[in-house]
Amino acid sequence: MHQSNYGREGFSHITVAGALAHGMKEVEVWLQTFGPGKKTPIHRHSCEEVFVVLKGKGTLLLGSSSFKHPGQPQEIPVFQNSTFTIPVNDPHQVWNSDEHEDLQVLVIISRPPIKIFIYDDWSMPHTAAKLKFPYYWDEDCLSAPKDEL
Numbered sequence: 001m002h003q004s005n006y007g008r009e010g011f012s013h014i015t016v017a018g019a020l021a022h023g024m025k026e027v028e029v030w031l032q033t034f035g036p037g038k039k040t041p042i043h044r045h046s047c048e049e050v051f052v053v054l055k056g057k058g059t060l061l062l063g064s065s066s067f068k069h070p071g072q073p074q075e076i077p078v079f080q081n082s083t084f085t086i087p088v089n090d091p092h093q094v095w096n097s098d099e100h101e102d103l104q105v106l107v108i109i110s111r112p113p114i115k116i117f118i119y120d121d122w123s124m125p126h127t128a129a130k131l132k133f134p135y136y137w138d139e140d141c142l143s144a145p146k147d148e149l
């Protein structure tokens with residue numbers, strides 16, 4: 001798939017191998033780059049997710065799914081060549097906390113296409129998080145036949 005920032009300045013996404021674009025059934029692979037200071041939204045999903053940091057360093061902010069809302073997130077440093085996994089349904093945010101370098105990650109998710117629930121902040125109740133489906137980069141592929149889930 002082509003590269004785009006999907007309206008987010010300092011961000012780049014490429015679907016390397018996708019369900020809607022390439023007929024993948026079990027996993028999907030993305031290549032994403034975050035400019036200095038850039039973040040994903042706070043979000044959760046019920047699929048598994050693995051990150052491999054190809055370039056740069058940053059911070060993974062990880063909330064909890066055990067209480068009514070995500071709560072004060074843990075701050076987990078991530079750096080080049082490290083790999084991290086996101087527990088299913090835990091709200092999280094990837095943040096390029098470096099001021100100079102890009103953060104580039106390879107992202108592998110299970111059970112595409114992804115259903116992302118977005119939070120305004122860490123105190124928003126889980127039940128109030130908003131579903132964005134299909135997600136922005138999957139909207140590009142809507143004309144492709146959809147897999148039954």
Ligand SMILES: *[C@@H]1O[C@H](CO)[C@@H](O)[C@H](O)[C@H]1NC(C)=O
Pocket residue numbers: 079080081
């Ligand atoms: C990551 O791996 C590459 C290739 O092996 C190496 O050149 C680089 O120094 C490593 N970076 C870190 C921070 O360990």
